[in-house]
Amino acid sequence: MDYVNLGHTGLKVSRICLGCMSYGSSKWRPWVLDEEASQPFFQRAVEAGINFFDTADMYSLGVSEEVTGRALRKYARMEEIVLATKVFNPMSDKPNMGGLSRKHVVQGCEASLKRLGVETIDLYQIHRMDPNTPIEETLAALDLLVRQGKVRYIGASSSAAWKFAQALSLSERHGWARFVSMQNHYNLVYREEEREMLPLCEAEGIGVIPWSPLARGLLAGTRKSLDDKQTTTRAGSDPFANTLYDNPHDWDVVEAVKKVASARGNTPAEVSLAWLLSKPAVVAPIIGATKLEHLEAALHSVDVKLSPEEVKALEAPYQPHAVRGH
Numbered sequence: 001m002d003y004v005n006l007g008h009t010g011l012k013v014s015r016i017c018l019g020c021m022s023y024g025s026s027k028w029r030p031w032v033l034d035e036e037a038s039q040p041f042f043q044r045a046v047e048a049g050i051n052f053f054d055t056a057d058m059y060s061l062g063v064s065e066e067v068t069g070r071a072l073r074k075y076a077r078m079e080e081i082v083l084a085t086k087v088f089n090p091m092s093d094k095p096n097m098g099g100l101s102r103k104h105v106v107q108g109c110e111a112s113l114k115r116l117g118v119e120t121i122d123l124y125q126i127h128r129m130d131p132n133t134p135i136e137e138t139l140a141a142l143d144l145l146v147r148q149g150k151v152r153y154i155g156a157s158s159s160a161a162w163k164f165a166q167a168l169s170l171s172e173r174h175g176w177a178r179f180v181s182m183q184n185h186y187n188l189v190y191r192e193e194e195r196e197m198l199p200l201c202e203a204e205g206i207g208v209i210p211w212s213p214l215a216r217g218l219l220a221g222t223r224k225s226l227d228d229k230q231t232t233t234r235a236g237s238d239p240f241a242n243t244l245y246d247n248p249h250d251w252d253v254v255e256a257v258k259k260v261a262s263a264r265g266n267t268p269a270e271v272s273l274a275w276l277l278s279k280p281a282v283v284a285p286i287i288g289a290t291k292l293e294h295l296e297a298a299l300h301s302v303d304v305k306l307s308p309e310e311v312k313a314l315e316a317p318y319q320p321h322a323v324r325g326h
Contacts, residue, residue: 001051001302002015002302003015004283005207006082006283007180007283008180009180011082011122011123011180013082013284014052014284015283016285016287016299016301016302017050017054017284018053018287018289019211019286019287021055021056021064022038022288023035023060023071024063025060025061025063025064028060029060031290033290035067038067040292041289041292041295042068042071046075048299052284053072053082053083054084054183055084056085056086056089056125057091057111057112058088058090061091062091062115065085065112065116066117069115069117070117081122082122082123083122084122084123084124086124086183087100088126089127091111102137102138102141105138106141109121109124109150110150120149120152123152124145124153124154125154125155126138126156126157128157128158128159129163129326135163135167135170139167139174139177140174142154143176153181155180157182157184158326159326161200164197168204179206180206182208182209183209184208185212185326186198186210187213187215188219188314188318189245189253189318190215190244191321192320198279202280202281207281209284209286210276210285212244213272213286214273214287215272218254219253219272221261221267221269244325249319252317253317255317256316256317257314266300266304269298269301270300271304271310271314273285273287273298274304285298
């Protein structure tokens with residue numbers, strides 16, 4: 001496994017990040033693996049050298065954090081790994097149980113620490129920007145957590161580039177802890193982040209850790225068409241995916257991936273992840289795995305080096321999209 005710095009920090013992370021939304025409680029989503037079924041994935045990831053794990057408080061409404069924390073304490077040395085979680089989405093329908101107010105950010109962090117079973121969260125991320133809370137309030141709360149030693153680094157997820165730039169500027173002016181990472185929606189099917197967010201992250205030394213790097217499984221090459229909802233459990237029970245990928249041209253990209261993968265003897269997933277890893281701003285795609293072959297494909301992708309001609313063939317079918325995922 002290769003390791004790189006997370007943006008302009010000294011923090012070393014593996015080129016693959018294991019996303020832990022897939023582990024928790026099947027009561028939350030039918031495709032989620034319960035604790036016992038999730039154990040082989042954590043064990044294999046640690047054995048393969050993955051030291052970067054990402055979850056969120058809202059995944060299985062806290063159960064994912066509990067499962068992730070227990071598994072990592074069992075299989076890994078906690079001082080060697082980078083454990084990331086997120087705050088923003090509502091944990092219930094009661095007041096102050098979501099958003100990015102000082103109250104919820106601080107309480108959310110304390111609750112995540114207990115569920116994860118750790119004293120400090122390595123990377124604490126805002127899951128989205130909160131339009132109902134001044135960004136200064138959120139940034140000050142995050143800085144407080146860093147100063148208290150409850151959080152080591154802070155990151156953000158899917159945002160307009162101008163809002164993210166505003167947050168970076170405010171942190172600098174106030175001397176607050178600064179975002180070091182951006183977890184955004186980026187893959188071969190959705191490349192709108194290349195317009196503003198990726199150049200901003202490169203210029204500011206922000207590590208990019210894309211979510212949905214295989215477009216909710218679309219780029220894994222197992223579906224028969226864009227409308228195929230039967231091939232996998234998740235394909236038939238993930239309504240969010242329907243809001244992200246519904247452009248007929250998306251399938252042209254999938255076909256291009258299959259063609260390149262077939263010619264070089266790799267799987268579509270390996271080629272799609274290798275393409276992401278070839279982008280200078282990308283530190284580590286966050287991959288979800290509910291079958292061990294999903295994890296193995298991600299591990300193999302680190303060693304796949306695409307030629308300029310292959311990259312051109314993969315990118316050629318892309319058509320512009322409306323902004324999605326924020």
